[in-house]
Amino acid sequence: MLRAPWRQKGKGRKMELKYSPKAIEEKWQAHWEKENLFAVTEDESREKYYLLEMFPYPSGRIHMGHVRNYSIGDVVARFLRMRGFNVLHPMGWDAFGMPAENAAIKAGIHPATWTRENIDYMKKQLKKLGFSYDWSREMATCDVSYYRWEQLFFLKMYEKGLAYKKSSYVNWCETCQTVLANEQVEGGACWRCDQSVAQKEMDQWFFKITEYVEELLDHTDKLPGWPERVLTMQKNWIGKSFGSRIFFPLEGMDDQLTVFTTRADTLFGATFMSIAPEHPMVKVLSRGTSQEEAVTDFVQRTVLSKRGDREAGMVEKEGIFTGSYCINPVTRARMPIYVANFVLMEYGTGAVMAVPAHDHRDFEFACKYGLPVKVVIQPDKGSTPLNPEGLTAAFEEDGVLVESGEFSGMPSEDARVAITEHLAGNGQGELTTQYRLRDWGISRQRYWGAPIPIIYCETCGTVPVPPEDLPVVLPTDVELLPNGASPLPVHEPFAVVNCPACGETARRETDTMDTFVESSWYFARFASGNHGEGPLDREKVKYWLPVNQYIGGIEHAVLHLLYSRFFTKVLRDMGYLTVDEPFENLLTQGMVIKDGAKMSKSKGNVVDPDQMVEAYGADTVRLFCLFASPPEKDLEWSDQGVEGSFRFISRIWRLVAENEKALREAVPYEGGAQLSKPLRDLHRKTHQTIRKVSEDIHDRFHFNTAIASVMELVNMMYQLQESPPSDDRYWPVMKEGVEAMVLLLSPIVPHVAEELWRGLGHEESIVNAPWPRWREEALEADEMLIVVQVNGKLRSRVTVSARAGREEMERAALQDERVQDFIAGKDIRKVVVVPGKLVNIVL
RNA sequence: GCCUGGGUGGUGGAAUAGGUAGACACAAGGGACUUAAAAUCCCUUGCACCAAGCGUGCGUGCGGGUUCGAUUCCCGCCCCAGGCACCA
Numbered sequence: 021m022l023r024a025p026w027r028q029k030g031k032g033r034k035m036e037l038k039y040s041p042k043a044i045e046e047k048w049q050a051h052w053e054k055e056n057l058f059a060v061t062e063d064e065s066r067e068k069y070y071l072l073e074m075f076p077y078p079s080g081r082i083h084m085g086h087v088r089n090y091s092i093g094d095v096v097a098r099f100l101r102m103r104g105f106n107v108l109h110p111m112g113w114d115a116f117g118m119p120a121e122n123a124a125i126k127a128g129i130h131p132a133t134w135t136r137e138n139i140d141y142m143k144k145q146l147k148k149l150g151f152s153y154d155w156s157r158e159m160a161t162c163d164v165s166y167y168r169w170e171q172l173f174f175l176k177m178y179e180k181g182l183a184y185k186k187s188s189y190v191n192w193c194e195t196c197q198t199v200l201a202n203e204q205v206e207g208g209a210c211w212r213c214d215q216s217v218a219q220k221e222m223d224q225w226f227f228k229i230t231e232y233v234e235e236l237l238d239h240t241d242k243l244p245g246w247p248e249r250v251l252t253m254q255k256n257w258i259g260k261s262f263g264s265r266i267f268f269p270l271e272g273m274d275d276q277l278t279v280f281t282t283r284a285d286t287l288f289g290a291t292f293m294s295i296a297p298e299h300p301m302v303k304v305l306s307r308g309t310s311q312e313e314a315v316t317d318f319v320q321r322t323v324l325s326k327r328g329d330r331e332a333g334m335v336e337k338e339g340i341f342t343g344s345y346c347i348n349p350v351t352r353a354r355m356p357i358y359v360a361n362f363v364l365m366e367y368g369t370g371a372v373m374a375v376p377a378h379d380h381r382d383f384e385f386a387c388k389y390g391l392p393v394k395v396v397i398q399p400d401k402g403s404t405p406l407n408p409e410g411l412t413a414a415f416e417e418d419g420v421l422v423e424s425g426e427f428s429g430m431p432s433e434d435a436r437v438a439i440t441e442h443l444a445g446n447g448q449g450e451l452t453t454q455y456r457l458r459d460w461g462i463s464r465q466r467y468w469g470a471p472i473p474i475i476y477c478e479t480c481g482t483v484p485v486p487p488e489d490l491p492v493v494l495p496t497d498v499e500l501l502p503n504g505a506s507p508l509p510v511h512e513p514f515a516v517v518n519c520p521a522c523g524e525t526a527r528r529e530t531d532t533m534d535t536f537v538e539s540s541w542y543f544a545r546f547a548s549g550n551h552g553e554g555p556l557d558r559e560k561v562k563y564w565l566p567v568n569q570y571i572g573g574i575e576h577a578v579l580h581l582l583y584s585r586f587f588t589k590v591l592r593d594m595g596y597l598t599v600d601e602p603f604e605n606l607l608t609q610g611m612v613i614k615d616g617a618k619m620s621k622s623k624g625n626v627v628d629p630d631q632m633v634e635a636y637g638a639d640t641v642r643l644f645c646l647f648a649s650p651p652e653k654d655l656e657w658s659d660q661g662v663e664g665s666f667r668f669i670s671r672i673w674r675l676v677a678e679n680e681k682a683l684r685e686a687v688p689y690e691g692g693a694q695l696s697k698p699l700r701d702l703h704r705k706t707h708q709t710i711r712k713v714s715e716d717i718h719d720r721f722h723f724n725t726a727i728a729s730v731m732e733l734v735n736m737m738y739q740l741q742e743s744p745p746s747d748d749r750y751w752p753v754m755k756e757g758v759e760a761m762v763l764l765l766s767p768i769v770p771h772v773a774e775e776l777w778r779g780l781g782h783e784e785s786i787v788n789a790p791w792p793r794w795r796e797e798a799l800e801a802d803e804m805l806i807v808v809q810v811n812g813k814l815r816s817r818v819t820v821s822a823r824a825g826r827e828e829m830e831r832a833a834l835q836d837e838r839v840q841d842f843i844a845g846k847d848i849r850k851v852v853v854v855p856g857k858l859v860n861i862v863l
Numbered sequence: 864g865c866c867u868g869g870g871u872g873g874u875g876g877a878a879u880a881g882g883u884a885g886a887c888a889c890a891a892g893g894g895a896c897u898u899a900a901a902a903u904c905c906c907u908u909g910c911a912c913c914a915a916g917c918g919u920g921c922g923u924g925c926g927g928g929u930u931c932g933a934u935u936c937c938c939g940c941c942c943c944a945g946g947c948a949c950c951a
Contacts, residue, residue, distance in 0.1 A: 247867095249946080255866090364949080381949050384949095454950085577946075647875095650876085656874090667903095715879080725878095728877075812930095849931085852931050862932090
């Protein structure tokens with residue numbers, strides 16, 4: 021048992037009057053660690069709570085965003101622990117990724133060394149902040165003992181067809197020398213380095229996330245604990261739309277072009293066809309025509325242009341006639357086929373039927389190339405009809421069909437189905453559903469990642485590494501190339517292997533997996549401890565999952581959170597997990613900003629957590645992060661606000677230190693005995709505060725208002741100290757208030773709370789102290805202040821008995837002198853009484 | 864363009880179920896203590912007017928509406944932030 025300073029110091033004043041955080045923080049951190057207070061095991065007799073914060077990338081040092089994220093999580097973890105839950109609160113490292121490689125190239129340190137050193141430093145930082153993690157579960161995703169299981173998942177996914185390889189145009193970042201998933205391209209630029217992304221045709225591994233698209237979409241309605249905007253972002257990303265697939269026969273060829281459209285009602289107005297430059301039919305359609313050379317030229321130019329510019333609509337619409345025609349299946353009209361730079365190969369079928377009268381893009385294109393415009397939809401009655409001759413813009417809304425044969429007169433909505441069904445009858449079309457979501461490309465041409473367990477053999481083709489040969493260990497004896505290209509392909513001992521099937525010399529896959537794969541299942545690994553027999557311990561995972569509360573930044577709204585949901589479903593179907601969704605509740609905290617902008621080195625507005633902890637202590641930094649704004653909002657850093665937080669802790673410190681002896685000797689008041697009014701007020705305030713803080717933390721994570729209410733309690737105790745009552749219950753009631761204050765603040769400022777708790781005479785750690793309960797009878801006041809309004813305007817306040825009913829409230833209000841002035845000589849039409857709140861007299 | 868949030872004092876923010884708008888804090892001002900300063904403690908602090916009161920009027924982006932009563936609910940608009948965006 022560690023000896024507390026007030027005992028070490030012997031006689032005289034035992035607690036320092038001045039609050040100095042350094043010594044007490046180090047002392048209690050060491051104590052908690054030694055006593056192993058935060059390690060947990062499965063315990064069926066207790067209700068479990070799995071609290072998780074997004075684990076950090078070990079970039080070197082933690083930043084204020086981490087401090088905020090983890091402070092929020094720690095309050096919840098400590099609070100629920102005091103409430104008796106078996107709380108799992110783990111921490112680890114998202115340790116694969118490019119910064120390690122970049123540092124290696126720049127500074128000549130091996131990525132593994134760099135990562136390890138960063139982890140060591142950041143772990144020290146987290147410990148200095150006093151977070152209550154179960155460090156026994158710590159892991160880094162670059163550990164072989166972690167990624168080996170990911171390779172096993174890959175093999176199982178490969179077996180089920182959920183991991184497959186295909187050649188396609190992919191997003192290529194020249195700076196990062198690697199491919200990016202669609203989710204990792206933001207506004208046409210790389211999510212990490214901002215480099216504009218180009219298209220490149222490559223052989224790549226994909227995870228078939230589209231296999232789960234319906235479930236991923238459906239389950240967004242089964243996540244009431246997620247913020248609406250995150251769910252909306254995911255729904256938008258999945259981008260489900262209903263429409264039709266229509267087949268257009270090619271003139272003079274025994275083949276057809278397939279398009280996807282949501283506007284089959286406009287089919288009679290389709291006058292030409294636009295296809296993507298990457299479309300496989302481009303070559304066939306232009307071959308042998310006078311356009312052949314020009315088309316090849318155009319395609320080359322367009323495909324090479326930056327995807328970002330092309331996708332963002334920055335490039336002017338351009339196209340070229342292929343030299344071939346197709347036939348409109350309903351009008352039999354000849355439609356020229358164009359290659360157009362605005363048609364995307366990745367969406368739909370890569371071919372679009374162009375209806376210039378009813379689509380602004382087609383309109384723009386038709387005007388530019390002098391193509392026919394045919395109006396087939398007229399606005400509903402009441403609006404001015406479209407003039408087919410002088411059309412100045414496309415009419416894109418629904419309306420009534422015209423010039424559409426038997427479908428003329430039909431509303432758009434009905435016609436979409438009717439026309440498609442008509443086509444379906446002739447095998448010329450079908451109703452279909454289209455998604456924006458595409459499969460997740462996971463190949464990365466980088467070194468610092470988990471190797472993909474595949475071998476290429478000249479005779480046997482693609483051969484998965486047999487599970488018993490796992491792990492495929494990432495070699496560490498590599499020389500990193502200055503241009504960032506992966507050294508693995510030229511690392512012979514790694515790249516050259518014997519084929520597991522025929523034994524002949526073969527080559528390994530040298531691409532590594534996207535690091536988002538690691539973070540897609542780490543939460544389940546934490547629940548398994550460092551299970552050695554397999555990826556997950558089914559029983560343990562069953563006990564802990566799902567994560568009850570997940571906390572992290574909004575920036576992962578689509579990326580990490582969508583991938584994790586997908587992985588959870590895959591692992592469920594493999595029999596590892598029993599849950600459908602990984603995270604029951606999600607809290608997305610706001611950014612930490614300074615001077616109105618996100619903290620960044622380039623803006624020079626970074627506040628260093630180390631310096632802050634050094635200057636004020638961890639408790640002050642935590643308190644400020646929680647007090648300055650509610651978690652989901654941005655937090656504006658304020659040095660003066662930090663000073664204020666430090667002052668508040670000093671204030672509670674002095675309240676205990678200055679009255680140490682009296683408080684230690686007092687027995688907390690527990691009700692019963694009669695109290696004088698000031699003490700009754702304090703007793704009530706104490707219990708009101710307990711209720712307020714409990715509800716604010718439990719129901720809504722509003723720590724700022726919880727802290728504010730403790731401040732009110734503290735202010736009241738200081739007020740009472742100004743003129744202490746002679747009542748002999750003074751110290752018992754003060755002790756009740758002080759103990760509540762310390763307990764309520766302990767999840768937020770755990771070190772100072774622990775110190776004060778011991779100072780009040782407690783032998784056991786506050787970490788395991790039960791959370792205080794409020795008593796209803798203590799909340800009851802003997803009188804209450806009610807508001808009196810006349811015609812809805814506040815005119816007076818009257819004090820009535822707490823038990824006053826409607827009649828008594830009304831009587832008291834009407835008798836009030838000030839109210840009398842307002843109602844004298846007037847008829848009272850109505851009196852509204854809200855029990856316990858107000859009386860409104862309507863004249 | 865579409866989809867989400869959001870707009871409250873000098874500042875961060877509060878008002879949880881339609882019921883005292885501005886809790887709590889920062890900043891500012893004043894006072895006490897001190898030889899002085901710092902620290903600490905206490906008081907004032909939305910705006911305007913004034914007869915200076917437990918005063919009156921105004922006030923939660925703007926304009927309407929519902930209601931005895933609206934920061935809160937409804938309709939229309941403006942602005943800011945984030946996401947998606949040539950998605951056919």
